[in-house]
Amino acid sequence: xxxxxxxxxxxxxxxxxxxxxxxxxxxxxxxxxxxxxxxxxxxxxxxxxxxxxxxxxxxxxxxxxxxxxxxxxxxxxxxxxxxxxxxxxxxxxxxxxxxxxxxxxxxxxxxxxxxxxxxxxxxxxxxxxxxxxxxxxxxxxxxxxxxxxxxxxxxxxxxxxxxxxxxxxxxxxxxxxxxxxxxxxxxxxxxxxxxxxxxxxxxxxxxxxxxxxxxxxxxxxxxxxxxxxxxxxxxxxxxxxxxxxxxxxxxxxxxxxxxxxxxxxxxxxxxxxxxxxxxxxxxxxxxxxxxxxxxxxxxxxxxxxxxxxxxxxxxxxxxxxxxxxxxxxxxxxxxxxxxxxxxxxxxxxxxxxxxxxxxxxxxxxxxxxxxxxxxxxxxxxxxxxxxxxxxxxxxxxxxxxxxxxxxxxxxxxxxxxxxxxxxxxxxxxxxxxxxxxxxxxxx
Ligand code: SF4
Ligand code: SF4
Numbered sequence: 001x002x003x004x005x006x007x008x009x010x011x012x013x014x015x016x017x018x019x020x021x022x023x024x025x026x027x028x029x030x031x032x033x034x035x036x037x038x039x040x041x042x043x044x045x046x047x048x049x050x051x052x053x054x055x056x057x058x059x060x061x062x063x064x065x066x067x068x069x070x071x072x073x074x075x076x077x078x079x080x081x082x083x084x085x086x087x088x089x090x091x092x093x094x095x096x097x098x099x100x101x102x103x104x105x106x107x108x109x110x111x112x113x114x115x116x117x118x119x120x121x122x123x124x125x126x127x128x129x130x131x132x133x134x135x136x137x138x139x140x141x142x143x144x145x146x147x148x149x150x151x152x153x154x155x156x157x158x159x160x161x162x163x164x165x166x167x168x169x170x171x172x173x174x175x176x177x178x179x180x181x182x183x184x185x186x187x188x189x190x191x192x193x194x195x196x197x198x199x200x201x202x203x204x205x206x207x208x209x210x211x212x213x214x215x216x217x218x219x220x221x222x223x224x225x226x227x228x229x230x231x232x233x234x235x236x237x238x239x240x241x242x243x244x245x246x247x248x249x250x251x252x253x254x255x256x257x258x259x260x261x262x263x264x265x266x267x268x269x270x271x272x273x274x275x276x277x278x279x280x281x282x283x284x285x286x287x288x289x290x291x292x293x294x295x296x297x298x299x300x301x302x303x304x305x306x307x308x309x310x311x312x313x314x315x316x317x318x319x320x321x322x323x324x325x326x327x328x329x330x331x332x333x334x335x336x337x338x339x340x341x342x343x344x345x346x347x348x349x350x351x352x353x354x355x356x357x358x359x360x361x362x363x364x365x366x367x368x369x370x371x372x373x374x375x376x377x378x379x380x381x382x383x384x385x386x387x388x389x390x391x392x393x394x395x396x397x398x399x400x401x402x403x404x405x406x407x408x409x410x411x412x413x414x415x416x417x418x419x420x421x422x423x424x425x426x427x428x429x430x431x432x433x434x435x436x437x438x439x440x441x442x443x
Pocket of ligand 2: 254255256257258259260261262276277280309310311312313314315316
């Protein structure tokens with residue numbers, strides 16, 4: 001049965017919908033005792049996961065049971081926040097009605113980053129993932145809600161063709177909308193009534209970890225969780241487009257060594273050997289020991305230090321990200337000690353309430369709980385990126401002029417590579433095939 005599940009998930013092109021798009025057929029090829037459903041909806045403003053739990057709980061539970069069967073896990077725990085009252089009520093009812101004793105639920109507190117895999121495992125299971133490790137190291141697989149939804153569809157031989165995403169911010173009709181993968185961001189924004197302000201930027205993802213798009217002429221991918229429209233001078237936008245070299249320069253000159261970044265760092269609170277304040281101090285000197293640089297490898301880039309902790313407007317997150325890239329280029333990795341980290345005694349008291357974070361980010365006015373669009377979104381065309389997942393870009397198997405039906409395979413995983421298949425998200429004609437993308441237009 002395990003082999004069949006893995007093959008069907010692979011055929012359907014399922015990837016982690018909540019992160020960087022790790023191929024799910026590889027993730028579920030594991031042996032663990034627990035599967036956690038990450039319904040934390042960790043980033044402020046993003047609402048598609050609570051919506052899916054509310055509207056599609058039976059399908060999500062079907063996906064969960066599939067992963068339980070594949071991994072041999074004996075517990076599948078749906079984790080979500082009490083503030084999502086409708087989703088909570090729906091999940092509670094479904095769990096109560098469920099005859100499969102493996103299916104359970106857990107109510108998370110409303111803090112950031114409750115959905116960080118390491119934090120989630122610690123909160124729900126009381127286990128601590130080792131430094132630079134995976135939930136797998138402590139007997140768990142963490143799966144995003146939409147990934148499980150897609151796994152359930154994969155069992156019926158339906159590939160990933162659509163993505164649920166939140167459109168919010170300075171937009172006329174904030175909404176959760178289901179869009180074909182490859183739809184242009186500009187068309188999705190038009191569908192949501194267009195921007196309320198003339199000059200704006202769009203954040204792809206959440207305000208903490210999302211990135212500012214250079215143009216709205218970009219396609220939605222399997223990992224696009226939200227589109228947040230903000231003014232060009234909004235705090236969130238400005239922080240994300242600052243010159244990385246300038247950030248490093250400022251860091252070395254204005255850090256007051258208050259320790260707040262380390263005290264509030266979720267990974268440090270778990271007991272990981274990450275002390276951003278020390279690294280910031282060392283970056284003001286000529287010599288930074290390798291041991292100190294390697295600490296950056298433990299950074300999840302959650303942004304707590306940058307957006308919440310630092311009183312000087314410095315970004316240890318960005319400095320860590322730069323060091324990680326440098327170490328990757330040098331081929332240097334974290335050496336696991338095999339020891340179980342000991343949680344900081346103040347961990348529970350240093351949780352950051354999401355509401356406070358939203359005030360700090362100046363996005364609380366956009367926390368409007370948008371509802372699902374009742375009108376179907378139909379794009380003029382789709383541009384399916386061949387590299388929208390972790391691993392090797394897929395290889396196109398269609399040519400210009402080919403007629404395709406929604407669900408047809410358009411790009412295959414290169415032989416023996418880690419990757420994910422890509423399927424047509426609309427029915428139409430292939431109008432362009434490049435190294436980067438396959439474009440399909442309605443006929
Ligand atoms: S981004 Fe900052 S707070 Fe988050 S893990 Fe990295 S150092 Fe810690
Ligand atoms: S919080 Fe900011 S000022 Fe304080 S130690 Fe960290 S980087 Fe320096």
